[in-house]
Amino acid sequence: MRQNPARRTALLDAAIDVLAGEGSRGLTLRAIDKQAGVPTGTASNYFANRDDLLAQVMRRTRERLTPDPEALAETMKQAPSHELVAELMRQLLTRMRNDRAGNLAMLELRLEATRRADLNAELSGFLTEENREIVDYHVNAGLPGDRTGVALLYFAMSGLLVDDLTAPALLEPYPIDDLIEQMVNRLLR
Structure with a gap:
């Protein structure tokens, strides 16, 4: 190789x-x-083969969608609050919109993983670890909410991102900033 x-x-x-x-x-x-x-x-x-290609594509999509460490550090200078979490979610939405291809590729990989056991195992492990890291980061940063609330926010944002990417008309009646603020305030008590 x-x-x-x-x-x-x-x-x-x-x-x-x-x-x-x-x-x-x-x-x-x-x-x-x-x-x-x-x-x-x-x-x-x-x-080496298609499984190798798909696994490497999965890792590359995550690299592309990861926040810039310097920009994240700058945002995290704010005091821990619901407003800060909402800002982090808005930044997440912006990153996802800025790399539409990376997000669509990740959705395709998720679908492909339902048919390929090896990819499913790798993707599931990868996403589980990513979720754990996100929850740990949130809790360790002293942001509002407990582990379950953060997990719920992760899953709610995932759904919002999929709808924004694939069926944005569904979200048109709802101002996105308001949805994000409501999710944060309701899920992170």
Whole structure:
């Protein structure tokens, strides 16, 4: 397997674009090569098989969707409050909207994981760990709410993000900022 990290990242970003645009069935090594603008056969030098490709795409989507540590540190200078949590949720929504392809790819990976046991195991483990880290971060930062409330907020925001991404008209009657504030205030007592 090739070890050029920049090329691997470019191929993974191309794979995310293909997955977001064409779905799982359109995700082929040839399609990745075409999207990345590299010679045919390049992607096959970087991914051992489809399971390896999907696992690496999953990890790359999470890298792309993770908040910038400096921006997060700046936001976290505020005193712990419901308002701060609402701001963090608004920033999350903005990040998700700014990387629509990454989010659509992640939804495709979730669907693909229902049909691929190995991917399901890896994705479930990955998301479980991510959820634990988010809850731990929230509680350790002294933000309002207990572990269950934070978990409920995570699941509620996940649903809101999916609707915002796939059926935004559903949310049109509700100002998003108000929804976020209500979720935070009701779930984090």
